[in-house]
Amino acid sequence: MSLSDDGGYGGDGHRGSEAGQTRTRLPGSEGDLYGSGRRPRTGMSSRNLVTIVGVIVLLLAAIAFANRDGSGNKESPGDSAKDTAAGPARPTSPTGTKPVSGKASGIATGFAKTEQGAQSAAANYVVALSSDGMYNAARRQEIAATVYAPSVAAARKKDLDRAYSDAGFLGRIGLKPDGTAPQGMTFVSRANPVGTKVESFKGDNAKVSVWYSALFGLAGTKSQTPVAESWYTNTFDLRWVDGDWKTVNFTQKNGPAPIGRDQAAASAEDMTKAVQGYGGFTYAR
Numbered sequence: 001m002s003l004s005d006d007g008g009y010g011g012d013g014h015r016g017s018e019a020g021q022t023r024t025r026l027p028g029s030e031g032d033l034y035g036s037g038r039r040p041r042t043g044m045s046s047r048n049l050v051t052i053v054g055v056i057v058l059l060l061a062a063i064a065f066a067n068r069d070g071s072g073n074k075e076s077p078g079d080s081a082k083d084t085a086a087g088p089a090r091p092t093s094p095t096g097t098k099p100v101s102g103k104a105s106g107i108a109t110g111f112a113k114t115e116q117g118a119q120s121a122a123a124n125y126v127v128a129l130s131s132d133g134m135y136n137a138a139r140r141q142e143i144a145a146t147v148y149a150p151s152v153a154a155a156r157k158k159d160l161d162r163a164y165s166d167a168g169f170l171g172r173i174g175l176k177p178d179g180t181a182p183q184g185m186t187f188v189s190r191a192n193p194v195g196t197k198v199e200s201f202k203g204d205n206a207k208v209s210v211w212y213s214a215l216f217g218l219a220g221t222k223s224q225t226p227v228a229e230s231w232y233t234n235t236f237d238l239r240w241v242d243g244d245w246k247t248v249n250f251t252q253k254n255g256p257a258p259i260g261r262d263q264a265a266a267s268a269e270d271m272t273k274a275v276q277g278y279g280g281f282t283y284a285r
Contacts, residue, residue: 100124100284105142108282111245116285118206119196121245122236123283126210129250130191135164135179149239149246174218174225185220186272188227193283204240209233211256219271227271231257 100108100120108124111117125147133139144157163169167177174182181187192213199207210233217227236250266274 100282104146107143107146108284109146109244113240113245115198115201115206118201118208118238118245119198120284121238122208122210122234123193123196123212123285125236125247125250126193126212126234127191127280127283130189130212130214132187132189134160135170135175135187135189137161137165137179140164147247149241149248151241152248173216174223181218182220185218185223186275188215188217188219188271188275190215190275190280196285199235206238206240206245207235208238209235215275219268219275221268223268226265226268227275229260231255 100110102108102110107128108120111121128143128147131143133143140160141157144160145153148156164179170177170179174185175187176182192215194211194213196211197209199209201207212232212234214230214232215227216230217223217225219227232252232254233256234250234252237248238245239248240246
């Protein structure tokens with residue numbers, strides 16, 4: 001917030017009469033009793049005083065906010081639980097429960113057996129299943145083994161191999177038969193979760209929806225499939241297996257998609273640099 005020349009409160013029209021200053025008029029003060037005219041006021045003007053008071057108020061508010069959200073505020077686990085339990089859609093907030101305890105094949109694992117743990121698992125799994133690693137045979141096997149429950153992993157691996165090794169499909173998106181990008185191109189396939197929602201949670205089973213945007217395409221000056229943005233919602237059926245949440249099945253639907261802003265598209269070079277320079281996140285609630 002910036003302070004304007006009039007003290008930062010929207011001009012004189014918003015400050016009331018003389019900014020709260022009281023004037024005492026002596027009898028006959030309208031005239032010039034001593035021939036010297038009205039003397040200029042000395043000392044601090046009301047405008048400067050309002051500015052200084054405004055700055056002090058802002059500083060005090062900032063300090064109070066920092067103390068509330070920073071290390072100076074020691075919330076008990078009970079307080080955090082009350083905060084996160086209010087309302088069907090809740091923002092990410094600290095709970096005192098560690099979101100993940102490790103990684104397998106670069107994918108977060110070890111989620112808590114809670115609603116928040118299930119949401120964290122679903123968000124990270126949609127990132128893994130939407131990544132460019134799915135187009136590499138060896139990496140695809142690692143992702144499937146980490147994301148899916150052992151009871152369905154073998155069948156899912158076969159289905160994924162069949163889908164992602166189809167030459168016609170790979171050709172339509174501009175990739176070579178082995179799933180790699182042509183020389184001078186950068187293949188982009190990345191999911192960016194926006195939010196999660198628990199559809200159901202009971203015992204060892206959870207159903208969680210993840211709303212996310214996806215970047216997909218080939219970045220390069222001669223690309224016929226430039227990187228574009230899409231929006232999807234995936235709903236995961238999760239099962240608690242061997243101390244972690246694993247995927248049994250998931251469905252996907254389009255949207256909800258926002259209206260795109262009128263922004264100039266990045267050049268192929270800038271898009272390539274962005275994809276290569278900005279890593280992904282471990283998502284947790």
